Amino acid sequence: MKEKTPESSRESLMIAGRAFSSRLIIGTGKYRSYEEMRAAHTSSGAEMVTVAVRRVPLDRSSESFLDHLDPALQILPNTAGCYSADDAVRTARLAREALQTDLVKLEVIGDQTTLFPDNEQTLEAARILVKEGFIVLPYFNDDLIMAKKLLDAGCAGIMPLAAPIGSGLGVQNPANLRIMREQLPDATIIVDAGVGTASDAAIAMELGADGVLMNTAIAEADDPSKMGLAMKLAIQAGRLAYLAGRMPKRLYASASSPLQGVIK
Amino acid sequence: MLRVYVNGEARDFPSPLSLAQLITELDLPPARIAVELNRTVVRRGDWSATELNEDDRIEIVHFVGGGRS
Numbered sequence: 001m002k003e004k005t006p007e008s009s010r011e012s013l014m015i016a017g018r019a020f021s022s023r024l025i026i027g028t029g030k031y032r033s034y035e036e037m038r039a040a041h042t043s044s045g046a047e048m049v050t051v052a053v054r055r056v057p058l059d060r061s062s063e064s065f066l067d068h069l070d071p072a073l074q075i076l077p078n079t080a081g082c083y084s085a086d087d088a089v090r091t092a093r094l095a096r097e098a099l100q101t102d103l104v105k106l107e108v109i110g111d112q113t114t115l116f117p118d119n120e121q122t123l124e125a126a127r128i129l130v131k132e133g134f135i136v137l138p139y140f141n142d143d144l145i146m147a148k149k150l151l152d153a154g155c156a157g158i159m160p161l162a163a164p165i166g167s168g169l170g171v172q173n174p175a176n177l178r179i180m181r182e183q184l185p186d187a188t189i190i191v192d193a194g195v196g197t198a199s200d201a202a203i204a205m206e207l208g209a210d211g212v213l214m215n216t217a218i219a220e221a222d223d224p225s226k227m228g229l230a231m232k233l234a235i236q237a238g239r240l241a242y243l244a245g246r247m248p249k250r251l252y253a254s255a256s257s258p259l260q261g262v263i264k
Numbered sequence: 265m266l267r268v269y270v271n272g273e274a275r276d277f278p279s280p281l282s283l284a285q286l287i288t289e290l291d292l293p294p295a296r297i298a299v300e301l302n303r304t305v306v307r308r309g310d311w312s313a314t315e316l317n318e319d320d321r322i323e324i325v326h327f328v329g330g331g332r333s
Contacts, residue, residue, distance in 0.1 A: 053298075056326045094300060097299075
C-alpha cells in the first residue's frame with residue numbers, strides 16, 4: 001500500500017548523514033526549573049535538544065545555560081525570534097561560532113499572534129545558509145510546494161508545523177503531512193510545533209514523519225518527566241504503526257470471525 | 265573616550281580598546297558566547313587583534329532555553 005523507501009524505513013533518524021536512534025527532538029524553554037528540564041530530557045530519551053540565541057545581559061552576571069544540559073546531548077541552535085532572513089542568517093552565524101556546529105533550526109516568523117513562519121524569508125535565509133555550509137532544518141507551513149523548494153535549496157530536512165507553536169492543538173492537516181510523505185519519500189520530515197499530548201505525536205509518526213520536535217507539550221505538562229516518557233513511547237508506537245502499514249478505513253463493519261458454523 | 269554600542273546600549277570606554285578587552289571590561293565569561301561587530305561575526309581567535317572604533321555596534325550573544333519563537 002505505501003512505498004517504503006530506504007530513507008524513511010531506516011531504524012535511525014538521519015540528519016545530514018548523522019544517525020539518531022531517538023526520533024524525538026525537544027526544546028529547552030518554559031520548564032519550571034533546570035532540574036525538571038533535565039529529568040524530562042532524560043525520560044524522553046531525546047538525543048538532540050534545541051536552544052535559542054539571545055543577547056547576553058550586560059548588567060548582571062549570567063551563568064551559561066548550556067551547563068545545565070547533559071553534555072551527551074546534540075545541541076541544535078535555533079533562530080527563534082527572528083522576523084527577517086537577515087536576522088536569521090546573522091543569528092545562525094553567531095550560533096555556529098559559539099557552538100562549533102553547522103546544525104541550525106531555521107525559523108523566520110511572520111506574525112506575532114500566530115507565530116506562523118514567513119515562508120518567503122525562510123527560503124531566502126535557507127539558500128544563504130546552505131551556501132555557507134550550514135545543515136539547515138527549516139520550520140515552515142505544511143505545504144508540499146514550499147517543502148520542495150526548501151529541499152531544492154539544499155536543506156538537510158524539513159520541519160513542517162502541525163499547528164501553531166505552543167498551541168497544543170495536534171496535527172491540524174493530516175492530509176498535508178501524508179501528501180508530503182508520499183511525494184517526498186526520501187526527505188527527512190520532522191513535525192515541529194503544535195503537538196499537545198502523546199496521541200498527537202503518535203499521529204504525526206503514523207502519517208510518516210521521521211521525527212517530532214516539541215517543547216511546550218512536555219514543559220507545560222504537570223509532570224514533564226512523565227510526559228517525556230509518554231512522548232518517547234508514542235513516537236515509537238507511531239513509527240511502528242507506520243512501518244506496519246495500517247488497515248484501510250471502512251464505513252461499515254467487517255466481522256473478524258467466520259460466518260460459518262454459528263449455532264442456530 | 266570611546267563610545268560603542270553593546271547589545272544596543274551606549275557604553276564609554278578608555279581608548280584604545282580591543283574586542284577582547286571589551287569582553288573583559290564587561291566581565292563576560294568568554295566561553296560559549298559569540299560576538300558580532302557591525303553585523304559581521306568576529307571569531308574568538310581574532311578578538312585580541314580587533315581594535316574598536318567610535319560608534320561601533322557590537323552584539324554579544326549566548327544561549328538560552330527555548331524551543332521556538
